[in-house]
Amino acid sequence: MSDPQPGRRRRTRLYALTDGRTAASRHGLTMDTMITAAADADARGSLPTEWQEILAMCPSPDGRAVAEIAARMQMLLTPMTVLLGELLDRGLIRHRPPLDASETSQVHLLMKIRDSLARL
Amino acid sequence: MRDYDSAAPGASPVKVLIAGGFGVGKTTLVSAISEIDPLRTEERLTAAGVGVDDLDGIENKAATTVAMDFGRLTLHHAGIVLYLFGTPGQERFWFLWDDLLHGALGAIVLVDTRRLDRSFPAIDFFENRGLPFVVAANCFHGEQPYTVEEINAALHLRDPNTPVLLLDARSRDDVRGALLSLLEVLIARARPTSPV
Numbered sequence: 001m002s003d004p005q006p007g008r009r010r011r012t013r014l015y016a017l018t019d020g021r022t023a024a025s026r027h028g029l030t031m032d033t034m035i036t037a038a039a040d041a042d043a044r045g046s047l048p049t050e051w052q053e054i055l056a057m058c059p060s061p062d063g064r065a066v067a068e069i070a071a072r073m074q075m076l077l078t079p080m081t082v083l084l085g086e087l088l089d090r091g092l093i094r095h096r097p098p099l100d101a102s103e104t105s106q107v108h109l110l111m112k113i114r115d116s117l118a119r120l
Numbered sequence: 121m122r123d124y125d126s127a128a129p130g131a132s133p134v135k136v137l138i139a140g141g142f143g144v145g146k147t148t149l150v151s152a153i154s155e156i157d158p159l160r161t162e163e164r165l166t167a168a169g170v171g172v173d174d175l176d177g178i179e180n181k182a183a184t185t186v187a188m189d190f191g192r193l194t195l196h197h198a199g200i201v202l203y204l205f206g207t208p209g210q211e212r213f214w215f216l217w218d219d220l221l222h223g224a225l226g227a228i229v230l231v232d233t234r235r236l237d238r239s240f241p242a243i244d245f246f247e248n249r250g251l252p253f254v255v256a257a258n259c260f261h262g263e264q265p266y267t268v269e270e271i272n273a274a275l276h277l278r279d280p281n282t283p284v285l286l287l288d289a290r291s292r293d294d295v296r297g298a299l300l301s302l303l304e305v306l307i308a309r310a311r312p313t314s315p316v
Contacts, residue, residue, distance in 0.1 A: 030219055031161070032135045032203050061130035065203055067190060071159035076185070078163065098133045098223045099200075107310045109198070113134075114303040116195035120153075120296055 027085045027095070029066055031077055034096040035084060036063030051087060058093070131194060131201045135223055136299070139207040139246070140230035141238025145258045145289035146206035147189040149230060153295040154191025154204060162187045165213045186213050188220075202299075211241045226302045227253040230289065233266050236274055247278045252305050254283040256298045262288060 037055040044052050050073065057072055058064040064072075070080035087093045103109060138146045151158045166183040186208035193202040205224075208214045227246055231239040239255075246253045257264060257271050264286050266274075272284045283301045287294035 030223065031205075032133045032223060034130065034133045034201065036130065062194070062201075063130055065133055065192070065201070067161045067188075067203065067205070068159060068192065071161040071190075076162050076164055096130070096132060098135060100223065103132075104134065104223075104225050104306075105310045107307055109200075110303055110307045110310055112198040113195060113200055113202075114300060114307065116198040116200070117296055117299055117303065119197070120193075120292075 027088050028097060029081045029084055029088075029095060030098065031065065031067040031070075032098040033066050034063045034098075035066060035069060036060045036094050036096075038092055038094055047092075050083075051092065054084070054087065055092060060094075063094075063096070131196070131199050133201045133203055134225050135203050135205060136302070137205050137207055137220070137224050137227040137251075138230060139227050139239075139242035139253075141232065141235060141242075142209040144230045144232045144235075144238065145260075146230055149228070149256075149258075149289040149295050149298075150189055150191040150204045150206055152290055152292050153193055153299070155194060156192050158189045158191045158206075160187050160189050163217070165217055184210060184213055186210050186217070207242065211245075215241070215245055221249060221251060224251060226306055227251055228298050228302060229253050229255050231255060231257050231271070231275075232260070233257050233264065233271060234260075236271075239275070243275060243277070252302065252309060254285060254298060254301045254305060256285045256287045256289075258289045259286055 035058045037058050037060060044055060047055075054069055054073065057069060066081060066084060067077065069084070070077050073080065075083070084093065088095060099109075138149055140146055147158055162185050164183055164185050188208050189206045191204045193204065194200075195202060205220065207220065214220055227242075229239055229242050229246070243253070243255070255271070255275065255277070257266070268284045268286060272280075275284070283305065285298055285301055287298055289295065
């Protein structure tokens with residue numbers, strides 16, 4: 001309730017990570033959007049440490065959801081979304097939106113999910 | 121959304137919500153089937169919903185930080201990554217959190233039959249918002265004194281066909297069974313509009 005980050009490890013001020021951008025939803029990134037590092041992100045050495053950490057944790061092709069990156073980076077969801085929007089603008093990451101209602105209401109897909117679950 | 125060329129390769133994410141009162145075993149359920157140790161993500165919410173006001177560092181007394189534990193389950197054959205999100209304990213806040221509900225496939229409402237009333241808010245919420253769900257009664261210590269029929273009657277479910285299951289939230293098979301039950305509900309709903 002009080003301070004959301006008691007006893008947390010080091011903090012970089014958000015505006016320093018995002019160049020002061022705050023347009024969180026401009027890219028439509030949500031907690032369940034999948035993020036993968038772009039294949040051509042060679043020059044990572046010159047990037048801020050936090051950015052490198054993020055790129056390292058979402059290798060192609062599987063990637064990680066925004067919520068997972070936020071949790072592993074110990075950041076709140078909204079600031080993480082802002083930061084990922086910046087990485088997206090710079091072509092450092094790719095994103096895959098969650099399936100929308102028109103897709104998740106398809107019987108074939110639902111049956112595929114069911115059959116995959118049954119086989120676990 | 122704007123550019124398809126930046127769409128990530130690989131499996132598509134899909135969200136399933138795990139709801140229920142505090143202490144009912146949501147995180148236990150998630151960890152029983154997740155391929156990773158459950159993670160915790162947090163968001164700052166205000167009565168007006170998710171704000172960006174927290175970016176300027178000014179304290180807002182109406183704001184609170186909610187935490188969700190979640191896990192992941194990759195279904196390679198289906199090309200799907202299921203993210204199982206345990207809903208935060210502070211219901212009056214997460215009920216305002218549209219991003220949490222938006223795009224969710226469905227929900228498992230986990231109930232403790234010793235404290236059935238704690239599951240009413242989540243059930244009411246999903247019924248009002250039209251999110252498909254199944255009810256899973258957690259059997260603490262492997263015991264459940266009530267039958268499915270008794271639980272069903274006590275919950276006054278709007279749709280009498282809503283599945284009510286008994287499970288042990290620690291059991292991977294049981295949790296998988298609850299997910300399968302949810303999928304059957306979804307398949308039944310989808311059939312009339314998109315026949316096979």
